[in-house]
Amino acid sequence: MQQQSTRASSSPRSDSSERISDLAKLPLFWDLAGKSVVVAGGSEGAAWKAELLMAAGAIVHVYCPEDALGDTMQTLLRKAEDPETTKPPAAILHAHQWHLGIFAGASMALADCETDAEAHAFACAAKAAGVPVNVIDKPAYCQFQFGSIVNRSPVIVAISTDGAAPILAQAIRRRIETLLPPALKDxxxxxxxxxxxxxxxxxxxxxxxxxxxxxxxxxxxxxxxxxxxxxxxxxxxxxxxxDAPATGRVTLVGAGPGDAELLTLKAMRALQAADVILFDDLVSDEVLELARREAKRMLVGKRGGRASCHQEDINEMMVKFARAGKHVVRLKSGDPMIFGRAGEEIERLRREGIAVDVVPGITAAIAMAAALGVSLTHRDHAQQVRFVTGHSRHGELPDKLDWKGLADPNQTTVFYMGGRMAGRIEQTLRNSGMPASTPAVVVSAISRFNEQRWAGSLGQLRAAVDDLGLESPILIGVGQAFSASTSTAQADRPMVRSLSPDHSTLHAFR
Missing domain, CATH: 1.10.8 (Helicase, Ruva Protein; domain 3)
Known part of the structure; x- marks a missing residue:
């Protein structure tokens, strides 16, 4: 019998999930209130940067001959010199070209240069004076860049694509604009x-x-x-x-099948509020990346055929951290209430008087149905759907399943964790009266980059699972609702496989 670990894992994955991924640039928010900034040029681009700097409280010194000023820059300068305001001018025109003596005391310098030679000269002069420099639309001469901005000041969101795709940054900004209500600034x-x-x-x-x-x-x-x-x-x-005593709490959170975009907003908020995260082996790194950086993360995965944490040890950890006043997130793949042993955890926490909440997640069967474009309760094929565990705690087929009922042709059945039992599932269903020709599907690593799909018939199930392998979690779907899944899957992106009728040839297609 394989030895089981009784402690949370300190595996490399647990450590790596706490580090920040590589950054193309370091985002900074710079206090420019009352600081001097040099802007060389009078173009539309220079005017936009000058207006942005003025909005941040900077005093902008514009170096440009009057006959080279664009309309936008002229308007900006007139507003800055409005006699009705008691404030000192936020923009000052120096009606001549820039020169080496303009950088003293400046916090930053910007220029709109027509040629690379002028851009090179301006950048070198600013650097020599120890002033950070940006040359508009010439990244080779920029020490810093401006991002696309969502302004709910004092809340400010800046987006950068490192200059690679400004249109993408603008599209991201528009999406964030819709998520942040204007009243957020208040x-x-x-x-x-x-x-x-x-x-x-x-x-x-x-x-x-x-x-x-x-x-x-x-x-x-x-x-x-x-x-x-x-x-x-x-x-x-x-x-x-x-004045209240320190009390912790536990939130059971469904991480969904793997794709971070399938997380609920409530799950995101729980991850951002956690002090401690106890996460399962099947939770993806993309989901963990969204968690609060300061949260302690502990891998407590339970996988068939692998060293695992005992459930009792996981319960003890939740109780210990909650009693210490921590907000514990128990992060489970899929939905916590579907084959996730959430009931045992909730019972233990309630006995200890610890507050516990549940945040549902998208369970794997629903993600599979969505990926295949299959309605599990299509009225032409099924009047009920069953989610069934494919193995017992002893690693065998569950002995209390109603196999005659599962062979009912008017229902859809999805087997979780049934990879190792695929051959016995196939044989038991056939012995219970289900025809070998009944449509069946197998999906491994649903919603992840390495997702694979197979579509065929019940009589081919064992051979299909043997081919797909057991490295990733497997779902098995059986029923007439999957009758159209082969043609649907062929047009999709992940690898899809089908067996020839005599089982002798495996066809793979994307």
């Missing part, structure tokens, strides 16, 4: 106003983080700005939290 200002008082009431740690999680939930649950009474209301909540 909520951010309220957060700024109450932050100092909240920090006095709440020491760093779980209580303070819980307060701000509640604040964020309020901000994103409405499209309106905060009201006058909410200022005092949030401070009262901070005081209540500060």
């Amino acid at each position: 909520w951010a200002r309220l957060a700024h106003n109450i932050r100092e008082e909240v920090n006095i009431r709440l020491t760093p740690g779980p209580r303070r983080r819980r307060f701000w999680e509640g604040f964020v939930d309020s901000a994103f649950s409405t499209t309106r700005p905060p009201t006058e009474t909410e200022h005092a209301g949030f401070l009262k909540k901070a005081s209540i939290l500060g």
